[in-house]
Amino acid sequence: MLLLFIPIGIMAHLAEQISKIQDNEAPLNEVLAYLAHFSVYIGNFLFPIFLFLSVIFFTSKLASNTEIVAILSSGISFNRFLRPYLIGATIVAVIMLLMGMFVVPEASKGFNEFKYKYLKKGRQDRITTNIYNQLNENDFIFVSSFDPARKNGTNFTFERFKDNNVLDFKIAASSIRWIDKDSLYRLTSYNKRKIRGDTAIIETKRRLDTLFAFKIDDLTPVSYVAETKNLIELNQFIADQRKKGASNINAYILVKYKRWALPLSVFILTIIAVGVASVKRRGGMGLNLLIGIVVAFVFIFFDRIFSTLAEQAGLAPLTAVILPNLFFGVLALYLLQQAKR
Numbered sequence: 304m305l306l307l308f309i310p311i312g313i314m315a316h317l318a319e320q321i322s323k324i325q326d327n328e329a330p331l332n333e334v335l336a337y338l339a340h341f342s343v344y345i346g347n348f349l350f351p352i353f354l355f356l357s358v359i360f361f362t363s364k365l366a367s368n369t370e371i372v373a374i375l376s377s378g379i380s381f382n383r384f385l386r387p388y389l390i391g392a393t394i395v396a397v398i399m400l401l402m403g404m405f406v407v408p409e410a411s412k413g414f415n416e417f418k419y420k421y422l423k424k425g426r427q428d429r430i431t432t433n434i435y436n437q438l439n440e441n442d443f444i445f446v447s448s449f450d451p452a453r454k455n456g457t458n459f460t461f462e463r464f465k466d467n468n469v470l471d472f473k474i475a476a477s478s479i480r481w482i483d484k485d486s487l488y489r490l491t492s493y494n495k496r497k498i499r500g501d502t503a504i505i506e507t508k509r510r511l512d513t514l515f516a517f518k519i520d521d522l523t524p525v526s527y528v529a530e531t532k533n534l535i536e537l538n539q540f541i542a543d544q545r546k547k548g549a550s551n552i553n554a555y556i557l558v559k560y561k562r563w564a565l566p567l568s569v570f571i572l573t574i575i576a577v578g579v580a581s582v583k584r585r586g587g588m589g590l591n592l593l594i595g596i597v598v599a600f601v602f603i604f605f606d607r608i609f610s611t612l613a614e615q616a617g618l619a620p621l622t623a624v625i626l627p628n629l630f631f632g633v634l635a636l637y638l639l640q641q642a643k644r
Contacts, residue, residue, distance in 0.1 A: 305353055309345065336417075337417040343406065343410035344410050347399065352572070355572040355595060355599055356576075356595055356599070358388065359579060359592055363588035388577055400563075404533060404562060412530075434447075440546075444460065444461050444517070446479070454480060455478060461474040462474075469498070471498060474493070474495045476492055476494065478491045482512070487513060490511045490512075494507050529558040529559070530558055534562070556620040557613045557614065559620075560621055563624075571631050572635075575598060577642065605626075605631075609624075609627055
């Protein structure tokens with residue numbers, strides 16, 4: 304199924320995007336790397352669906368040849384008949400887990416970087432206005448607008464508080480810019496206000512080159528940043544963003560939970576496929592595949608709905624991951640019981 308659908312997906316995607324690739328003069332080596340990343344990226348996303356259709360195809364062939372009836376009539380229980388499917392699902396789930404944690408993030412990075420560089424040229428891949436960030440327990444920064452390409456921000460403020468939540472000092476500047484060659488920040492219209500008891504000490508400069516403990520890209524991570532990090536990096540990134548009070552923390556946590564839930568969906572879809580396809584029907588394999596495709600699209604639809612609720616409406620990420628799998632898990636058990644009868 305992978306060898307059948309991924310080349311078709313590549314050709315369809317390339318046919319759709321070829322004009323943008325040519326217009327933006329993307330180098331051939333980058334295009335080839337992008338297609339390789341695309342194959343891994345889309346293959347991982349559709350892997351459970353491919354497995355689902357494969358099981359339906361294979362089991363429908365057994366059912367149409369009355370082989371399942373012969374197997375069960377010989378005294379083998381349905382649970383024993385199901386065992387090889389579960390062993391196969393376990394192998395696939397382990398492969399998916401390892402790929403999702405360590406291989407797919409690198410492919411996702413290459414896929415998204417090429418997409419925003421050539422296919423969505425000019426579109427923003429991150430929040431660039433009214434950026435608020437908590438660096439640690441005492442330091443806070445704010446930038447009214449940020450240009451990732453030029454690494455330049457406007458209306459910058461940096462505030463440091465003492466342990467008793469009393470303002471220690473505040474730095475304000477009309478702009479902040481990262482200077483690569485010198486590895487420092489350049490502040491324009493610099494103003495620093497130190498609070499010492501009831502006295503405020505004010506220091507001003509037209510321009511100041513200085514250092515801060517944050518990276519310029521940390522002001523606003525790209526929208527797909529969580530997808531590009533492996534398991535260890537993602538856990539650390541989420542912990543850092545939680546300390547900073549990031550407003551879109553749910554989107555990052557959702558990516559983490561979905562990586563763990565994807566292998567579970569392999570077992571659910573395998574059991575559903577066996578339950579649907581092991582019963583011999585008048586419509587044969589065609590009807591089983593039709594039912595399977597409908598179930599697969601409903602599963603993807605539920606997954607996207609709850610993911611959107613978690614990212615936009617404040618639904619707990621864990622709930623958004625559990626509910627679709629719980630619903631289809633119950634459906635899998637029901638279909639399994641029906642097949643046993």
